[in-house]
Every structure is written in C-alpha cells, then in structure tokens.
Amino acid sequence: MRDTSYLAVDEQRLEANLAAMAAHADALGVALRPHAKTHKSLEVARRQLAHGAVGLTVATVAEAEIFAAGGCRDLFLAYPIWAEGPRADRLRALARIARLRVGADSVEGVRMLAAAVRAGRRGEAPASALEGAAPLAIAVEVDSGHHRSGLAPERAAEVAAAALDAGLAVDGVFTFPGHSYGVGAGAAAAADEARALAIARDALTAAGIPCPVVSGGSTPSAGAAEGGVLTELRPGVYVFGDAQQWELGTCVPDSIALTAHATVVSRRDGVVVVDAGSKALGADRPGWASGFGRVLEVPEARITALSEHHATIALPPGIAAPALGSRLRLVPNHVCSAVNLADELVVERDGVEVSTWPVSARGANT
Amino acid sequence: MRDTSYLAVDEQRLEANLAAMAAHADALGVALRPHAKTHKSLEVARRQLAHGAVGLTVATVAEAEIFAAGGCRDLFLAYPIWAEGPRADRLRALARIARLRVGADSVEGVRMLAAAVRAGRRGEAPASALEGAAPLAIAVEVDSGHHRSGLAPERAAEVAAAALDAGLAVDGVFTFPGHSYGVGAGAAAAADEARALAIARDALTAAGIPCPVVSGGSTPSAGAAEGGVLTELRPGVYVFGDAQQWELGTCVPDSIALTAHATVVSRRDGVVVVDAGSKALGADRPGWASGFGRVLEVPEARITALSEHHATIALPPGIAAPALGSRLRLVPNHVCSAVNLADELVVERDGVEVSTWPVSARGANT
Incomplete structure (x- = not known):
C-alpha cells in the first residue's frame, strides 16, 4: 500500500486512448504529432511513436531537450520562442540532434531565431541533424479564435517571408483552437481552425511560399477536425483524459x-x-x-x-x-x-x- | 542572463517580511509557528527560526521529514493525518528525531495515530526525541467558519479525551480561518477564529484536559488577531506575499x-x-x-x-x-x-x- 496522494495511470486505458487517436488521425489522413506537455513522460512518448505518431509537439526548449535526449528526434516547439540569451545556444544545440520546427508569430521573433542560428555558424557544426537540410524550420502561428498568441491568418506570409529572408526554412502554418474548451464548443472551434488555417495556407501560397504543413488540433476539437485543410493534429490530453x-x-x-x-x-x-x-x-x-x-x-x-x-x-x-x-x-x-x-x-x-x-x-x- | 520563466526572491524584502511578522507576534504575546508549505525551503525556515519562530507548521508527513532532516526539530503537522500503512512507520520514525504535534478531528483518527505509535513500541526506541516525554502529541482541529476539516468547537473534548485514553498527549486546539480569503473578510475571520478557539479551549478545560496551545492564524487574518485567546500564530504566505x-x-x-x-x-x-x-x-x-x-x-x-x-x-x-x-x-x-x-x-x-x-x-x- 502506498501513502496517498499519488497519481496512477491505468495502462490498459492509456493504450486504448493511444490506439483510438492514432486510428482517428489515420481515418482523417493526417499526421499525428501529439503534445507531450500532457504526460512529460519518455515512456508515453515512445508508445505514441510506436502507434505511428510522426514526432512530438512540445511547449518549451527544456521539454524539447528532454525528449530529444530521450530519443525523439522530430520535434515541433509550438510556441513563439524568443531566442535570446542562453536559449539561443540551447536551440542551436538541439537542432544538431533533432529535426526541429519552431513556432513564430512576429517578424522580430523570426529575426531573433535566425540570429541565434547564425551566431553558431562559425566554428560549429551546422545546426541540423541532416547534412544539407535547412538548419531550422519555422511554422507561422495564427489566431483562430482563442486570442492568445498567433497573428491574423491573413498576415501569415509576412512572417514566413521574413523567415526565408533571414535564412530559415518554412514548414507551414499552425494554430491552437483553445476556444474549443467550452461546453459544446468543439465543433465550432474546429471549423474556426480549418477556416483560419486555410486563409493562412493560401496567403503563403499566394506569396509563392510552399506550405506543406497545416497543423491544428486540441483534444476537444480533434473529434470534429476534418482532413481537408489539416495535414497534422496536435492533441495532448487524449492520452489520459480528465474531468x-x-x-x-x-x-x-x-x-x-x-x-x-x-x-x-x-x-x-x-x-x-x-x-x-x-x-x-x-x-x-x-x-x-x-x-x-x-x-x-x-x-x-x-x-x-x-x-x-x-x-x-x-x-x-x-x-x-x-x-x-x-x-x-x-x-x-x-x-x-x-x-x-x-x-x-x-x-x-x-x-x-x-x-x-x-x-x-x-x-x-x- | 537566465532563460525565463523562473521564480526570483528579493532577499531584502523577504528579511523585512520575516522581521515584521516576528515583531507582530511579539507584540501580541503569541508564539510564531510559520507554515512552511509556502516556501518549502530549508533556508527560509532557518531564517524564520532565527527570527524567533518556536518551530514550523507543515501540511504533510513528507514535508515534516524534509524539515526534520534539515534540522528543524519542533514540528506541527496541522492536518488530520490518517496514520495507516507506510505513513504509520514514517510518523514513528519522525517522532524519534523531532518534537511532533499532529492534528486530529476525529476519534477514529486519534485511535489510528495511537495504534501507529503502539505498533512500534516493541523492540523500537520510544517514538519521542525526549526521554520520558509523551511519544506524540495531538492538537484538536476545530472549524471556525471555513468548513473544511475540523469538528464543531463544542465537541473538541471528545477527540482530546479519546487521545488521552489511547495514550497520546494533548497539546491543545487549532483552527484555520480560511474564510479570511475574501475582500474585507480578514477581521471577521479573526473574530470567528478567536470565538471558536475559546469554545474549544473551554470545552477541554471543562473536561479537565489542560489546553496550553491555542493555535490559529492565516496571513489575511493575522493582522486582526488578538492575543487574548491565541497562544500561537501559523501564517505562511507573509514571507513572500502574492497577488x-x-x-x-x-x-x-x-x-x-x-x-x-x-x-x-x-x-x-x-x-x-x-x-x-x-x-x-x-x-x-x-x-x-x-x-x-x-x-x-x-x-x-x-x-x-x-x-x-x-x-x-x-x-x-x-x-x-x-x-x-x-x-x-x-x-x-x-x-x-x-x-x-x-x-x-x-x-x-x-x-x-x-x-x-x-x-x-x-x-x-x-
């Protein structure tokens, strides 16, 4: 008998949840890149990858470091990172061991990221796991109705163009439809998400910038997500569920x-x-x-x-x-x-x- | 430059806060036994003791273990501990290195505590730091209006008598006036606290049970506390303050x-x-x-x-x-x-x- 309180995981339910979301992403024809902030566990991450996840989403450089060190080498830091100070060096070190995509919602932010990457160019190995690959890719964050970070989808190409100008690669666009957290709000948030992402993708395309990644997804909106616009889902909470x-x-x-x-x-x-x-x-x-x-x-x-x-x-x-x-x-x-x-x-x-x-x-x- | 986010302490402000609460307790003529759950820090605890605190308050056995190992040997576990399983052994081990007072608000709870202490009697050193002292003292928790744990103050003697019957010592009574957390609620909560504690103390006295400790206090009510009934204050948040x-x-x-x-x-x-x-x-x-x-x-x-x-x-x-x-x-x-x-x-x-x-x-x- 353990002394309370402690957190316990029901392994069979966890496995069922992992399988169900993997099947859902398969049915939609989208990649699954679960958010690891929910579980913060290398064991759960390995199981997600075994169920077919293409990589992980993380929220901080520190999370990225831990999952990269634990063997996950394809990471999306879905956050508008401000790459100053020690964080710049840490990002560079990370990009040498993992395929790294970083969120951005401002021209200033991508310039700071590019400066961080350049600062290491002389005398360091290239900041990329893959010889010849772009050193660091960004994805432009757009606001789909949650009104947190992310710029208006119509303006996505401004940030993408600045990234290309600064020597970064561009993977595409993403949003977090956090307004899905409300009773009966999931389907409307999923529709908002698809609309905002389509506008952002089209803005990049119109500017001549390829947009292979269109990434959305939260657990409450994932069920209503459609495969038409999205290429990638990033739910987190589904592994465990909660109240x-x-x-x-x-x-x-x-x-x-x-x-x-x-x-x-x-x-x-x-x-x-x-x-x-x-x-x-x-x-x-x-x-x-x-x-x-x-x-x-x-x-x-x-x-x-x-x-x-x-x-x-x-x-x-x-x-x-x-x-x-x-x-x-x-x-x-x-x-x-x-x-x-x-x-x-x-x-x-x-x-x-x-x-x-x-x-x-x-x-x-x- | 450190990467954000991180928590920073302004040492001069901390010292001023420690000195101010120590002076307040002195002026009231009550002992100060600050709640260490706020800071969870041995360094802050040592400074509180240096400012004249008689000991610490903690919320869990695990906190008590850490502060006892760090040198604080007078601890009040102000929580209705259910002393079953490994926790019983841990409490016994603690009571051998620290003067330990434990909260109780039920006859069942004190019987479980007494059983935990007895279970170690054969073949073990006595569960007390001081030769000849009572192995473990309880304080009866009463409800002063927060309606969390704690029994009605009129019934305090039931639990105290059960503790004595079961071979435990009784230090006195305590309450947490948590309803002080409301705009303008501090003074009324302090008055409720004094009233409930006086009833509880008098109930013990009427039953022939000495009640040397009458312990109250939260940061919002501490300013309005009066020395007449209280013998001890247990504020926590005052060390740092917050929004x-x-x-x-x-x-x-x-x-x-x-x-x-x-x-x-x-x-x-x-x-x-x-x-x-x-x-x-x-x-x-x-x-x-x-x-x-x-x-x-x-x-x-x-x-x-x-x-x-x-x-x-x-x-x-x-x-x-x-x-x-x-x-x-x-x-x-x-x-x-x-x-x-x-x-x-x-x-x-x-x-x-x-x-x-x-x-x-x-x-x-x-």
Missing part, C-alpha cells in the same frame, strides 16, 4: 487513464475531505466546470472546494459518505497541470501496481 | 518578495503575452481576484487569461505595451502554488542574482 474532457463530453469516465489516489481524512454530514488538493490536482477551474475535479467512483459527487492538501467532496442526498480511511480516485480538471506536480506516475494494470514512470519533463519551464 | 494578499490589502506591492520573471513573446494592440503560465504561477483564481496574477512593474495591467506557458496581459488605454523580448515580473495569485512548481528559487539582492535556494519540499504530497 474537463469528461464534462465537455470528449471522453467518457471509463476511458480516464489517470487519477489521483487519495484517502478520506475528515467526514461530516454529506461531506468528506480527502488528502489530495491543488498541489496534487492543480487549481484549474474554468467557469463551466462543475467543480475542482471529479471522483471516479462517485460520479454524483462534486469537489466543491480545494485547498493545497484538502479536496472537499459534497455528496448528494442518498449517496453514503465513504468512511474515514477509504481511498478514492480523483479525476483532475486539467491533467497536464496534475502531471506537472508529480515526480512519477504509478502504473497499474487491472488495479495492480506494475511499474513507475518518471515525469521526466516536470517543471521544464525554460 | 491575493495584494488585492486583499494584507500586503503592499513594495513588500512582495517573490515574482516569476517572464519574457514578452507575442504582442498586439493593448495585449502582450509572456512565457510564464499556469505551470509557473499556478492556476489559482478566486472569484474576487482581478485576474490570474499581477504584474509588478505595471499595476494597471491585468492577467486576463492563463495557459500552461502563456499569460495574456491586458493593458489599459494609455499604458504602452512592453516590446517583444522585454522582461516582466509577474506576481502569482497564490505563492504557495507557484513555489511548489519550481525546483529552485533564484535569490536576488538589489536586483542582482546572489544565490539559488532549492525548493527542498517541492511535491512533498504524502
């Missing part, structure tokens, strides 16, 4: 592959408190969510409050409160946040612990 | 001693995006907060959205958007969550890096 996906209807409880095991430590009428709080689950709580996570064994229950080491669970009338000392499996609202709080994932098969996997890229924020 | 305290009015921006350094990576009219998101700041966002954190240099700005590695910062009309590549210092909403995401704290004096301190108890969730 957000459960409440959005993009996963079912029986497919949730990661839970926080917790113990009932306090109990009163209709309420129990367990020993997994925001330092185990993360504090994510969108307005449309029913609470701070869910309880796998008691779908009627709601996590009504979350402290650092307490989850307060309200039980509806007629549902008996679990006894002190009972163990419950909590489903985090946002699994990416929960995984990033743990040093390791406890792997279970049929409820029996069979292994632990390190969260190798935990805290890789630079 | 919640700023917005509650319990700290001023000039006293905020921990920030996340971030770089502007994307920019449009009135909006910049920086490279510190919920994986650096934490996702805490109470309803009364103005956003997902604050920007130390630009108090007029608001963090309107937070992704894992993006903070979207809205600037009001008339405030120029910082240039791409600019560095900003973000103030997390809840500093305890931010610290628990970092492996180290970068220590600065007059804005110059002088050291790094490991976050020794990061992730110590068991």
